[in-house]
Each structure stands twice: as structure tokens, then as C-alpha cells.
Amino acid sequence: MKIFITGLAGFLGSNLGIRLANNGHEIFGNDNLIGGNLDNIDKRFNFFESDCCDLDKMTEIIPEDTDVVFHCAATAYEGLSVFSPHFVTKNIYDATVSTVTASIRKKIRKFIFCSSMARYGNQEHPFVETMSPKPEDPYGIAKAAAEDTVKNLCDTHNVDWTILIPHNIVGPRQKYDDPYRNVISIFLNKMMQNEEIYIYGDGNQKRCFSYVDDCIDCMEKCITHEATSKQIINIGPDEETVTIKEVAELCANEIGHNKDPIFTSQRPQEVKYALCSSDKARSLLDYKTRFTLKDSIKKTSEYIKSRGPKKFDYKIRLEINNELTPETWKKKLI
Ligand SMILES: NC(=O)c1ccc[n+]([C@@H]2O[C@H](COP(=O)([O-])OP(=O)(O)OC[C@H]3O[C@@H](n4cnc5c(N)ncnc54)[C@H](O)[C@@H]3O)[C@@H](O)[C@H]2O)c1
Numbered sequence: 175m176k177i178f179i180t181g182l183a184g185f186l187g188s189n190l191g192i193r194l195a196n197n198g199h200e201i202f203g204n205d206n207l208i209g210g211n212l213d214n215i216d217k218r219f220n221f222f223e224s225d226c227c228d229l230d231k232m233t234e235i236i237p238e239d240t241d242v243v244f245h246c247a248a249t250a251y252e253g254l255s256v257f258s259p260h261f262v263t264k265n266i267y268d269a270t271v272s273t274v275t276a277s278i279r280k281k282i283r284k285f286i287f288c289s290s291m292a293r294y295g296n297q298e299h300p301f302v303e304t305m306s307p308k309p310e311d312p313y314g315i316a317k318a319a320a321e322d323t324v325k326n327l328c329d330t331h332n333v334d335w336t337i338l339i340p341h342n343i344v345g346p347r348q349k350y351d352d353p354y355r356n357v358i359s360i361f362l363n364k365m366m367q368n369e370e371i372y373i374y375g376d377g378n379q380k381r382c383f384s385y386v387d388d389c390i391d392c393m394e395k396c397i398t399h400e401a402t403s404k405q406i407i408n409i410g411p412d413e414e415t416v417t418i419k420e421v422a423e424l425c426a427n428e429i430g431h432n433k434d435p436i437f438t439s440q441r442p443q444e445v446k447y448a449l450c451s452s453d454k455a456r457s458l459l460d461y462k463t464r465f466t467l468k469d470s471i472k473k474t475s476e477y478i479k480s481r482g483p484k485k486f487d488y489k490i491r492l493e494i495n496n497e498l499t500p501e502t503w504k505k506k507l508i
Pocket residue numbers: 180181182183184185186187204205206207208209210211224225226227245246247248249250265269288289290291339340341342343344348349
């Protein structure tokens with residue numbers, strides 16, 4: 175099939191593109207490189223460096239006879255969205271509206287949107303798909319609004335859709351020199367440089383992490399499984415819940431790091447328990463977790479080692495810099 179993937183130079187987009195190319199699909203896609211990396215572009219990809227917000231360009235580059243568009247592009251910055259809301263939300267909401275509009279113009283069969291569990295906010299956990307979104311920050315608000323627009327436009331214009339809700343994903347090709355996101359990659363990169371890590375709040379926030387291939391198993395099935403039509407589905411494990419303090423210990427054990435973490439102020443709007451139920455993925459997609467958190471940390475660590483640890487890159491501007499802005503970002507401590 176002809177598949178178009180936005181965010182193709184990013185972590186999830188590039189891993190998905192490689193899996194689908196290995197399985198015989200023809201891969202097209204774009205990325206504006208604000209969060210991605212040209213090293214992630216496989217030679218089999220038909221890649222365009224362009225911005226999803228550019229409607230006419232999107233219409234031009236999505237090829238005729240495209241079967242499926244996976245919209246993976248986003249500024250995947252939940253914590254930062256409280257301080258750089260314009261940058262984060264425009265690349266989520268505007269980018270989604272133009273990508274879905276161009277997809278409808280090109281008469282694609284199915285639009286698959288990567289949302290985020292930030293859509294659920296601080297509700298009772300585990301989060302299930304029947305809950306109404308109650309996001310706590312601009313990132314989650316933009317994702318929830320983008321979901322509604324995808325459903326509305328696709329239903330009106332007869333394009334099939336699925337909305338996928340990944341959990342925190344880890345694995346090779348993830349950006350690990352970004353101080354604003356990807357906690358496991360940040361911890362490993364810091365520890366490999368023998369530096370102390372920073373933990374926001376008491377470190378008892380609970381999360382569940384997915385290895386990237388476990389997510390991609392689900393994404394791939396959405397291309398053909400009829401049961402995924404017009405469905406919202408949480409993807410990722412719900413078996414291995416951990417606190418951020420425990421994640422730090424697992425990373426330290428993997429690297430052989432022995433400096434105590436530094437605890438710093440809690441970040442505003444950070445959700446304490448972000449845990450999803452995977453029951454619907456188990457029933458519709460026959461979801462099974464193939465990789466434990468320990469495996470995921472090991473594989474991510476091997477990837478960072480193979481490329482070499484790096485200093486953190488603070489190129490994204492803080493649009494709001496006030497007394498609530500984390501010191502780690504203001505003083506570039508990470
Ligand atoms: N990684 C996670 O833990 C996680 C969890 C839940 C949801 N998600 C969602 O999965 C998707 C992929 O996330 P990721 O972790 O691969 O992030 P990523 O930053 O590695 O990939 C996203 C890519 O989108 C590109 N991009 C951003 N704005 C763009 C625009 N306007 N036009 C073109 N390209 C643009 C970036 O350059 C980047 O390469 C995102 O939608 C994200 O919100 C990720």
C-alpha cells in the first residue's frame with residue numbers, strides 16, 4: 175500500500191516507516207525537522223522536508239492513490255506547553271487540521287491520528303476510552319481539539335479514521351538531548367555523562383512506558399483491521415506501573431550510575447497518575463506486551479551509547495518565563 179507518515183524524521187514516525195517498508199509498503203512522508211533528525215530517514219523513504227501547517231504543500235506531497243495517512247507529526251512537549259503554548263499548540267492543532275484537509279482533498283481511504291494520553295488529564299485511573307477528555311495543559315487541549323476535528327471532517331467527507339492514544343514511548347531513534355521531554359532518554363544521557371539527574375516533585379508520579387515496537391504492532395494493524403474503524407484506542411501496556419523514582423533506579427542500574435538524584439519543584443499542571451487501560455487494544459488488536467520496561471531501558475541505552483551521549487539543546491524558546499517556570503529550564507541545569 176501507499177502510506178504517508180507525517181513526522182517521518184521523528185522517533186515514532188521513523189520507526190513506523192521502517193516497519194512498514196520492511197513489510198512491503200511504499201512510504202512517503204514529511205517533517206519540518208523541529209524535533210526530528212535527518213539520520214532517522216531510511217533510504218527507502220520518499221521524504222519531503224516541509225511543514226504540516228502548509229495546506230497547499232501537504233496537498234501536493236500526499237501522492238494520488240494514498241491508502242492511509244498516519245499523522246505522527248507534533249510538538250510532543252506536554253510539560254513545556256505550559257510555558258511555550260503558541261509553539262506547541264500550533265504544531266498540533268493547525269498541523270492536524272491542514273494534514274486532514276489535504277488528506278480529504280487527496281481522497282485517501284483512512285486517517286490515523288496519534289493523540290496522547292494527556293487528553294485524559296487528572297481523571298480516575300486507569301483511563302478508559304469512554305471517558306470524556308479533560309486535559310490539564312495546552313498540549314492535551316490541542317490534542318483533544320485535534321481529535322474532534324479529525325472525527326468531524328473525516329465523518330463529513332467519508333474518510334475512515336482511527337485515533338490512537340499512545341502512553342510514554344521509549345526506544346531507539348528517540349531524541350535524547352532535549353531537556354524538555356523524554357524522561358528515560360534524559361536520565362540515560364545524563365547518567366552516561368556521570369551527571370546527577372533532576373526529578374520534579376517527590377518522584378512518586380506513576381507512569382507506564384511502552385517500547386516503540388509494541389506501539390507499532392498496534393499501529394500496523396489499524397491499516398487493515400476493520401474493527402478499528404472510527405475507534406479511539408489506548409495503545410501500550412498497563413501491566414508494569416512505575417514511579418519516576420523507580421524509573422531513575424532502573425536507569426542507574428543499567429548504566430552503573432551511583433549519584434543520588436536532585437529533587438526539584440513539581441512542574442505546574444503535571445498529572446500525578448497517568449495510566450491507561452489496554453483492554454480495548456487487547457480485544458480489538460490482540461495487543462500483547464512483548465518488551466518489559468527493563469528491556470526498553472536496555473535497548474534505549476544501547477542506542478544512546480552507539481551514538482554517544484550529548485549535551486542538551488535548549489533551542490526552543492520559553493515563551494513564558496516567570497516564577498513558575500522550572501529552574502532546570504531557566505538555568506539550563508539539565
Ligand atoms: N513519545 C511519546 O512518549 C508519545 C506519547 C504519546 C503520544 N505521542 C505522540 O506520538 C507522535 C510522535 O511523537 P514522537 O515521540 O515520535 O515525537 P518526535 O518529536 O520524535 O516526532 C514528531 C516529529 O514531528 C515533527 N513535526 C513537528 N511539528 C511539525 C510540523 N508542523 N510539520 C512537520 N513536522 C512536524 C518533528 O520535527 C518530529 O520529527 C506525536 O503526535 C506525539 O504527540 C508520543
